[in-house]
Amino acid sequence: KVRKYLETKGAKVALMTPQEHDEMMAIVLGLPHFIALVSADTLLSLDKLEQTKTIAGTTYK
Numbered sequence: 001k002v003r004k005y006l007e008t009k010g011a012k013v014a015l016m017t018p019q020e021h022d023e024m025m026a027i028v029l030g031l032p033h034f035i036a037l038v039s040a041d042t043l044l045s046l047d048k049l050e051q052t053k054t055i056a057g058t059t060y061k
Contacts, residue, residue: 003013016024043049 006013043052
């Protein structure tokens with residue numbers, strides 16, 4: 001009943017074990033942080049941080 005209700009509300013229900021859920025969430029939640037760290041490290045290693053700040057959008061400020 002719950003699954004059908006959620007699907008009628010537009011949810012995409014994925015059945016998985018708690019372990020599978022935790023593994024997927026670790027990827028989904030960790031990836032943006034990883035990308036931010038790699039981006040920051042790249043800017044620092046290129047010695048372009050200050051120059052980049054002047055043209056960066058709000059995501060990186």
